[in-house]
Amino acid sequence: MSQAQDARYQPQAIEQKWQTAWEQAEVFTARRDPAKPKYYVLEMFPYPSGRIHMGHVRNYTMGDVVARYKAAQGFSVLHPMGWDAFGMPAENAAMEQGGHPKDWTYGNIAVMRDQMKPLGLSIDWSREFATCDPEYYGQQQAMFIDMLHAGLVYRKNAVVNWDPVDMTVLANEQVIDGKGWRSGADVERRELTQWFFKISDYSAELLEALDGLKDWPEKVRLMQRNWIGQSRGLQFAFGAVNAPEGFDRIEVYTTRPDTLMGASFVGISPDHPLAKHLERHNPDVAAFVADCRKIGTTEEALEKAEKKGFDTGIRVRHPFDDAWELPVYIANFILMDYGTGAIFGCPAHDQRDLDFANKYGLPHPDVFFALDNDTPVDATAFVPPKTEKVRYVRGFAGEEVQTGADAVEAAIAFCEANGVGHGVTQYRLRDWGLSRQRYWGCPIPVVHCDACGVVPEKKENLPIALPDDVSFDQPGNPLDRHPTWRDCVCPSCGAPAKRETDTMDTFVDSSWYYARFTSPRADTPTDKAETDYWMNVDQYIGGIEHAILHLLYSRFFARAMVKTGHLPDSAKEPFNALFTQGMVTHEIYMTLDDKGRKIYHLPEDIEDGKLKATGEAVTIIPSAKMSKSKKNVVDPVNIINAFGADTARWFMLSDSPPERDVEWTSAGAEATYKHLGRVWTLCDKIAAMGVDQPSDADTDLLRAMHHAIDAVTKAVENFAFNKAIAELYAFTNTLSKSQASGTAQVTAMKTLAQLMAPMVPHLAEDIWERLGGEGLVAQAPWPKADPAMLVADTVTLPIQINGKRRSEITVAADASKEEVEKLALADDAVVKALAGNPPRKLIVVPGRIVNVVV
């Protein structure tokens, strides 16, 4: 090719060329190589919604930087990709547009795979799978059966959102202001028998093991810790005065037994057995409980709802005083799932209890006061930290002045000694309900037999595949109304039986895909040789929105897989390191129509704050997460077509720290494209210089090069890709201005290509080739910084006078503290400020700063 043709950066040609070269050389095929250390990089796999978006580009580019960097460091890298393919949107599409969820899903996967491949990601596509492949969910069913036998799965009643018009179960997001999203009908809470994983058996372990996850963000560990919610408290029973038969004791759980003398009422959940009993016999209770059940099933809805109670008329005796009677209320904010579903209220020291007491005219006796204040509680409860010492005026155990924590322990000890209940450790974490009354999910492989009850399927009958001949022209689960699919024989007695029609929560699918990637075609869920080599995931990357549910479920599921022999014990914490990346945002463009309704416009239709088509000015709303409804989306495909994948990748990594949100701007994308073009041109210039005689400027350039190697390496290791890119800019500027010899410049440029390769792999390959690099840069070892080239001879120290910068001195890098002090005191500004007096204090931080206090 001639120089003239080469003179412009043409990403489209370059990118196609190198993607083909990588594919032919099978560079990214993961190989189990006992001679090499392994490295498993995984990004949270995408839901096949139909098109990739910039969030995907950012997520996968970050993973790709790590994968390529680790490969250059000599690791055998596993970097797979798959599809989280079950879920509601496919069924919604089938209902809205006709067609079949399967066709919609696989169609989307094909489109998205085609959109993803031009990004040049170092993915081993031979391992690709979708969770809706029967080969995948069949293995999931096999594990479900193993877990059932291992006592990790059970059935119990649980509440769902029921749409009485559509006669179907709704997801929380389908309930809008208490109404069904399609029917608009008031949603009811309804109890169904459902399948559960016994994650609560692992509450303590999942909590304790968080301490070992050193390479997880502290915030995620804290969120999980709070979610699991370990608490120490007292469980005891109030004896009822006038309760219906069978309810003469009401068990309550409290984390504040020290406030027992401040009790003013007992509250029970609307789902408490006593409430249910009363509901059947008392129309007023029934009306109240029915009202409570209109509140959604989410904790958020419950907490935000107005706190209401109903006086049952039942009275209980205080455990310390037979004459002291407390009223029993049914209260809408008490959860049946937590503790015993019943509490006692101590209004003086709990704001919610106080609001409740004030609303219903109940007393609120103070139990303790602050040491310096004894104002009785009125409208604001006194809730100091448990670690703070307070003075007990209605205490019954321990010291008069003690911390809340000490008082709780003393109260538990006192109660146990006096036969009033016992200390217990509770967890907020509830068992994982996995039943979904939907078609597009993994069928739960059990059979209902009149004689044998609920029986797991035989493994040789797996996969229990979804039937294809279903329709979505009516609401509800098509499996329920399929003419033949449910019919089967009982695996136990051989009599005719019916299949379970519930399918699994899609969180089950995503709780083990990382393990399946190690042997995606195995005819067992996992293959021991492969999991032994590849597990754990060394670096997991995804959104912070998954901080709790997905990551906690995966941690549990890995343990369940260990227990059932599908993972080695060493894999019970499957993700060694976690990184949570921020979102991609964009400003929003809006106009109003003649009726004042908001109309949103795509960024590509806007120029200089005006609509391209009509010239109408648009209102610019500050950046928000890219969403279809606000139309503030930029299609990666358009960016790749216009600027190339390397520009999209580089821009997604530059500027913003990876854990924070990044705003996509067209100016930023264009600037990136220009920069990559400059690098490309610089390479041309340097290639033309060739090998020549050394120059005086060589050392400076090579020092800058080693500094860049060191800085970029550290930045990539620390996930500070924006800083790595800032260093690459700085080094590029140095190189482009350098007067060094051609020999040195070629060395520097080749190193630049290597350092850029994880971010912009296509451009890097092209530079590498033009400068005569051996093989592919994708397979070249990572450059090493020479420590001798990193140390400077002299260092400039700022001099502060009373903490404000006033001057600076340049000293030898190895100057002693005494020498620095001497030089600092001789500095003009210091001499002037001291005016002949000795300094009151002289602080020298070697290599950093000097502070003179006058």
Place this chain on the structure above:
RNA sequence: GCGGGCGUGGCGGAAUGGUAGACGCAAGCGACUUAAAAUCGCUCGAGCCUUGCUCGUGCGGGUUCAAGUCCCGCCGCCCGCACCA
């Protein structure tokens, strides 16, 4: 409501308790050009009595020789809340 996080120039951001604003964008000025684009060079937190000084990291306090960084109290925005993925 509860749990978690974030907040620094016109913008994205940098800064082991140690020179606030690295690096980039935008803008301005200049060079080149018939011209524009591209490219290259310079300037770029605010104010002032401009060799320098004062103020400045959401707001109000505090600790320290020294605070964007640590502590206390607020405000705003974002994520999660168990059937969205």
